[in-house]
C-alpha cells in the first residue's frame with residue numbers, strides 16, 4: 238500500500254483517558270512521606286553520562302513532610318571512574334509474567350515512571366539459569382516499538398552475593414486482557430490498530446528467529462494512546478530449524494494454543510504464535526475468548542467444532558493418541574460462518590483474515606509477515622504511521638513516511654552463548670559479566686535500597702509468587 242504526504246486521516250482517538258487507568262497501575266508515590274528511606278538519587282557529577290541538573294520527580298527529592306529520601310548531593314567519589322549508583326524502590330505491583338513479578342517504580346535519575354521486573358529463582362539450577370539469561374539477552378536485543386525491551390538492568394552486587402536480577406522496562410498502563418474485559422468501547426479502528434501492532438511486533442520477533450510461545454491478551458501491553466507492545470519472553474526461544482529435534486509442548490496458555498501443540502507434535506514453528514493472534518483477533522471482535530475449554534482435549538474439540546474435522550494430511554505430526562481422538566469422533570463440517578456473528582465488526586474482510594490465521598494445518602496458516610499485507614490492516618497501518626509511530630514525522634507540507642513500515646530485525650538473535658554454559662556457577666559469571674558490560678558507559682547505575690519498607694514488601698510478594706511459579710523447562 239502507498240501513503241502520500243497529503244493523506245490526512247482522522248485524529249487518533251484515545252482508548253481510555255489516562256486518568257481512569259493511571260491510578261491503578263501508576264505509582265503516585267503517596268508513600269513518599271511515610272517511607273523513611275529510598276528514592277534517593279546520588280548521581281555522581283563526574284560520572285560518564287551524569288546529566289547536568291538531572292530533573293527529578295518531586296517525590297524523589299524528599300520534600301514532603303517526614304520524607305527521609307535523600308536530597309541529591311553532589312558528592313565526591315574517590316574512584317571517579319565508578320559512578321555512584323542511584324537507589325530506587327518499588328512502589329506497587331503491576332502484574333505477573335510467566336516468570337517474575339513486575340512493579341512500578343520511579344527512576345530517581347529523571348523521575349520517569351518505569352516498570353521493574355524481578356527475575357526470580359535465577360540460579361536454582363542450570364536450566365533456570367539458561368532460561369533467565371535468554372530472556373535477559375532478548376530484552377536487551379529488542380529494538381522495536383511494538384516489543385517491550387530493557388531500558389536498564391540494576392547494578393548487580395559482587396558475584397558472591399549475586400542472587401537476583403532486576404530489569405527496568407518501559408511502564409505501560411494496561412494490557413489487552415484488561416481492555417477486553419473492561420466496559421471501554423472497542424471500535425473497529427481500535428481493533429485494526431491493535432492487530433496491526435501485534436503483527437508488526439510479531440514479524441520483527443519471527444524475523445529475528447524468535448518464537449514467543451505465549452502470545453495472549455495479558456502479554457500485550459497497551460497505553461492510553463493505543464500503543465501496543467508484546468511482552469513476557471519467559472517462554473520465548475529461538476526457532477528450531479531441525480524438524481527431528483523435539484520441542485516442549487508445555488507452551489502457550491491453553492485458550493491460545495495452536496492445534497498442532499494440542500495434538501502433541503514434537504516440532505513446531507512460528508506459526509503457533511500466528512494461531513494465538515488469530516484467537517486474540519476473534520476475542521477483540523467478540524469480546525469473549527474464542528475457544529474457552531476446560532481441558533486440552535476439549536480445547537481441540539472446540540477448534541474442530543469451528544474448523545471441521547481436519548484431513549489426515551493436517552495431522553501428520555500429531556501424536557497417535559490425538560489423531561485417534563479426532564478420527565474416533567463424528568465427522569464435523571466446518572462452521573466458519575459463525576465468525577460473522579462475533580460482532581458488527583466481523584466484516585467479510587475481517588473474517589477472511591481471521592480464517593487465514595485460524596488454519597488447522599500450520600504449513601497452510603498465513604505467516605505474520607503475510608498477514609500484514611491483508612487489506613484489513615491498511616487502515617490500522619495508516620493510523621499507526623500517521624499519529625502513533627516514531628518512524629515517520631510531520632513537516633508543514635505533510636507527513637514524511639518511513640521506507641519500511643514493518644521493519645524486520647537487523648540480525649537474528651543468537652543463542653550460541655548457551656553452549657558455553659555448563660554449570661550454575663559458570664552461568665552466574667556469564668550473567669554477571671553480561672550485566673556489567675551492558676552497563677558500561679551508560680547512565681548512572683541504579684540499585685535498590687534494600688532497607689526501604691516498599692522493597693521488603695516487594696521481596697515478600699515476589700517470594701510468594703515465585704513459590705507458585707513452577708514450569709517444566711522448555712526446549
Ligand SMILES: [Zn+2]
Pocket residue numbers: 621622623626627628629638639
Ligand atoms: Zn511510522
